[in-house]
Amino acid sequence: MKKDRLKKIGSVVFKITAGFVGLLCVFIISVRLGLWGHIPTSTDIQELSQYEASEIYDTNNELIGKFYLSNRQPIAYSEIPQHVIDALIATEDVRFYDHNGIDIKSLFRVLFKTILLQDASSGGGSTITQQLAKNLFSRKDYGIFTLPVVKTKEMIVARRLEKNYSKTEILELYSNTVPFSGNTYGIESAALKYFNKKTSELTPTEAATLIGTLKATYTYDPKRFPKQNIKRRNTVLHQMHKYGFLTDAEYKNNLQDSLKLDFGHYDEQRGLAPYFREEVRNTMLAWCKENSTKDTPYNLYTSGLKIYTTLDKTLQQYAEESMKEHLQKLQKTFEEEFGKNAPWLSNKTLIASVVKKTQAYKKLKAKDLSEKAIMDSLSVKKKMWWYGSKGNKEVVASTIDSVQHYLKFLNAGMLAIDPHSGAVKSWVGGVNFEHFKYDHVKKSKRQVGSTFKPIVYTTALEQGVAPCDYFSAREVEYENMEGWSPSNSGNIDEKYLNYSLKTALSKSINTVSVKVLEEAGIGNTIALAKKLGITSTLPKVPSLALGTAELSIYEMAGAYAAYVNDSKPVSPYYLLKVENKKGELLEEFDHTNDTVQPAFSERTRQIMVELLQSVVNTGTASRMRNTYGLQNDLGGKTGTTQSNKDAWFVSVMPKLVTVTWVGNDDHRIGFKTTRTGQGANAALPIAAKLLQKINKDTTFNAITKAQFKNPSATVAEMLDCAPTKRDGFFKRLFTNPDKKKKSNFKTKN
Template sequence: MAPMANPSKKSTPNNSKKNSSFRKYIIGFWTLFGAGILFIIVLFLLAGWGAFGKMPKFEELENPETNLATEIFSSNGETLGKYYSENRTPIKFDDLPDHLIEALVATEDERYYQHSGIDAQGTLRAAIFLGSRGGASTITQQLAKLLFTDDVSKNFMGRVMQKFKEYIIAIRLERQYTKEEIITMYFNKYDFIYQAVGIRSASKIYFDKEAKDLKLEESAVLVAMLKNSALYNPVRRPDLVEQRRNQVFKQMERNGFLTREEKDSLQQIPMKITFTPQGHDEGIATYFRVYLQGFMRNWIEKNPKPDGSSYNIYRDGLNIYTSIDSRMQEFAEDAVAKHMANLQKEFDRQNENNKTAPFRDINEDEVASIVKNAMRVSERWHKMEAQGKSKEEIIKSFDEKREMRVFSWKGTRDTIMTPKDSILYYKSFFQAGMMSMTPQTGEVKAWVGGIDFKSFKYEHVKQAKRQVGSTFKPFVYATAIDQLKLSPCDTLPRNHFTIEAGKMGTQNDWSPRNSDDKYEGMMTLKSALANSVNTISARLIAKTGPRPVIELLDKLGVDTKDIPAVPSIALGTADMSLFEMVSAYSTFANEGVYVKPVIVNRIEDKNGTVLYQHVPETKDVLSKETAYVTLNLMEGVTQFGTGTRLRGNWAVNNAYYKKAMTGYPYDFKNPIAGKTGTTQNGSDGWFMGMVPNLVTGVWVGGEDRAVHFPGISFGQGATMALPIWGMYMKDVYSEKDLGVSSGAFPRPENLSIEINCDNYKKGKNDSQLIPDELDF
């Protein structure tokens, strides 16, 4: 028998083929693996070389291109508003609360402090599970995408190429910046929508507070929004955002930032936001911010950057430190809103049977002319004209009813009316202007240019000029005191007085009438000013001449080119702005020294370098004696004249009238110098009020002079404007930190003009005052 073969030493054709195939698979696998690695390396290299699109240079990584909002600060450090193309205001890492950073890391990138830009573990997980168990983008990659890549590509290969770019940029960012700097840049760059670009803007808009003051539950809301701020937005979808917020708490517990008890407790807190939009039409001091834009344009034209280019308030991140005090600004806006709502209600009531409402003393043809002129300057007219529409088509469109949203004192309301009717509707509203200023420094502390900036863009502090009425008279009295050394106790007859035609520039005989039609007896100058006696003002300007009064105004910062040198200006026929009136009156309170009003104290660039520092502009205009005696005259206005409503002993019987006096009784006990002003037919109501370190002016009137009350009881400065001053000052005095004086005006040393009428002159009866009668 032949010996059996050893099977272990015998090869078969099949085994050889299997071994050969296995080796091929192994070789093929490693070849493919190596090729894949090589392919990825090549993709990284190509991405780094810019083959898939522009890559940032080192300098761009050092200074990433961002649009930074210019921030406007009040004198007490609050943000008044911003100018921006993107509402981004940078924040420093030290101002980010720890819980905000913890929430971000726990939710968006658990291994943030362990990786160098790319999370290999997360990337592998995302690749294996195709993203179903979470994405792989690190915080650094998300920042890279925000900084340097375009919108997300819609096709797969484009997205892959974009991802490689993000990887390269993320790695470079990690090499260039610290982890803290990357987190700060990410929070500064992210868009939370509603004009909230960056965490600081988002904190203000969604919670009305600075980021450093956020509570943990508020920080969690903002971190929840990072997933998709349009989808997870607390304004649009509060329930969805609350669920996402609670997931943030869960992630913080998982990563050891919260205990289970803390997480459970936080998840029970209802989500609450304080939505505070920061659009250009929202917030406080809206009219002031528009005026400030003009100031900045002028400054930018004269102050280029070191490289010769111009600053841009919408993207250069400037910091503007203004003179406005946010507390006083809020008091001013609140006083205007409260009084004007009540005044408007009474005005509408008195117009119920007025056929030409809201106008008075004009016929229907004149009403039609006003409406036609308003149509021609309207935005609708300009748009349709630009579209090539004919004049007839445009006019016809004003009679077609349409849906619209209109302003009302009870809030914006939806209605249906024709554009022509909307013109009449908006013209029916009284407007107001208010400005408050520190006379010693020129700092403007409050600026209210109208009743609602969204609906009424025309500004009534600096832009508008209106007849000033009797508020002009102190300039006449001051000129007379300066020239003639008059005392408040000197007397003049209140009887009729005429300046003949041809004298002092008059074309016809000029015989002013007194508002009370009383022309008998003698009056002290103090009583005459307190009660706005026109005939005595006429006698004074006849003695001084109108030219010296205009020269005084010019020294007080008033534009006098359109003020004629005629005696009638003594009664306030001149048009002046509220800005001019407040700055001029401030000279009396500042002992005769004029200080040019200031609205900007300092401007800094985004790095804190001072670009502008205000230097006060002052000039001596009046002697201390003249300024003080004029103030003493004006104190009489609030002691026993047209401004006594500021005192606690004034009362009215008419129920509607009393209701219009919003905030009454004011019950001021301290010295107040002031002057009311009322123009013909009550078209304009003024009140100028002064305490030693604060001068405030108020104007109220219709857009058109034909919009006014039918009678003087409501159509006077004491009713239209004075209540705003009263409410404002009550609030100002309630805020002790503001330091507004309630004392007497400083009396000059060696005062030569006697102001105490008891000491001025005694007659036969010592209890009876008999001042000298002036011979004019």
């Protein structure tokens, strides 16, 4: 009787087992047949194509940024150190070299320990090859059948991978596709992100740190949870020691290492040269569209393009540092001068006008809410992050508070180019790309102030005015210009003193500049500006002499280059060549332009170089010498616009032209005082600090030690005159110095 019962039980167990095995076989066959969706074939596997980030390189082939949907940067197996492979195998798949894609022993361990005994510490059963299958081919949702379906699919794909690729090739594919935190894929991208170094440079401890995150990329993120990461890293080191990849001494030494992260930012919001990278991005999006064909489509975010530019990574770093150092101090002074009466605090009309431009206001307005209801809603305080010159901070504030906060910040733009080719060497578009997206190098156009005067003086020289011609500094009321009467600022003797052209430019005397424009002719001046590459519309009014024209930094840099480039302007450029992901040349950009003609004579050029140097040596930019101790061959021009809204400085060296602007993005807010807002104080220090930094770096000796050529004997003789000349006795006797002279502005053309 007992035997019969056992026999029946055995029969039932057998039938259940057979049924289960049968159902399992049917299930596996259904998966293989594609009833649960397509399974990559051997052909698909042989033609693996992963999205690859496009990379931007500087003039020295240094990586400065990426464009990606997923941050990938594939490398060859030969570039991966053995200790990275050892850490991976010891932690993820110790029998990797012994199985054919599926580790049966691990599967049974998972079945009995993890599933039946609920032992979470037993680990997973997926091999590196199965994980690769998951990385390469995304999972789909099948409801309650999701886990068995996707696991079966991955096993099938793993077997196919093992048939088509060697173990080394599988490790290479895995290393290049495995996901790390922060939308980062592949060991190379992770190494650059967390340690700012290539995979080949990783230490065993750093390798263990990264491999350790694979168990749970968020939980063990080194940035978010350093303590948990170190604990997990030590587990990886233990596994490496356990399986003979580390000696006792190596294991003990590595355990003592602290977690030292060095983030290399390549995202669009942060990192080096974000405004420049955005400019390159827009240009390359157009390039991809123009050059894509049906057979060879190009996608900036997935095609793995290599984009080579003229930017100098080190010079860019120095430029950004110089801007930040100066703006921190200037911002503090700017706010202190206004105090409680600052426009962003007290000007209700200004604040309201900016609030109405916010998305928050527009959304509420679209709901037909009353103005009071909208403002009440925008006055509700909540937690948010605010930008500050010393870093971001969390605050409790309203939308209106936020508008007022951001209204107060000064912004800046700076462009440095090679004046002989136009190659861009540094590009600083603003103070912080994450919070201030607007690029002040190429997009922004602001009044240029006295930085336009050299163009006026150049035109006058071309029209026959001599550098030793003298002009009265006396203020004039121009009756045919509705009584317009330009005045001077600073220590200028207007009563009886006449200034030579050289001295007038060095001291930036407004009254003289207008008189020089009379001699040059407004039409002639505008024509010369166009020859110099300025395409913006210039006002045909006498105030042009004082820089009322609104121009971009980009235009100004190309125009000023003519003074050290044989009188020829340049068009700033930044693209050198584009390669595909295999390193094959797709396009090399030719920027040579032999058709550009000199905009003015060589004699005028030599005179202007001497005049620009006098601005630095004895004029409005003399603090380059006195305050910053710069001894380089250097010319320049400061600029300050009406109501101290814009501060400019242009630095001219034989091999580098740098244009700098500082001001508030809202035109209605200027500096409180000329002392703080003048170009010599607000903009010049950024260029000075940059020059100080590159002077200390011997890499830039070719730039910093370059010298202007001496002027010809003829030009030297033309410049040999006293800086000023007093009016004669009788003229002084019959002139009332306190009465404005009245005259008509001469319109030559």
